[in-house]
Amino acid sequence: MITTFSWHRFSAVSLWIIVLFLIYVTASEFSHLFGRGELRRLFFASRPSELQLNRRQHFRELLRLSRLMDAYSIGEFRDPPASRTKN
Secondary structure, three states, X not given: OOOOOOHHHHHXXXXXXXXXXXXXXXXXXXXXXXOOOHHHHHHHOOOOHHHHXXXXXXXXXXXXXXXXXXXXXXXXXXXXXXHXXXX
């Protein structure tokens, strides 16, 4: 057993307990927010192959938006001609 009391050791252990408690509370709040078992599925489930397809589709949409931005000016996006004719 330790014969002398060390405030430095006590502070370090107390700080670790507080940090671990905050991690636990944060994880439980996220678990409550996402629903039962969702955090486990997010962190530990294997990625399906359809996720890669979604990434490909996401890239294609970004490419399409890039081409639209090259074809039209920012002013036309803010005030398209179709919205001017409706009024």
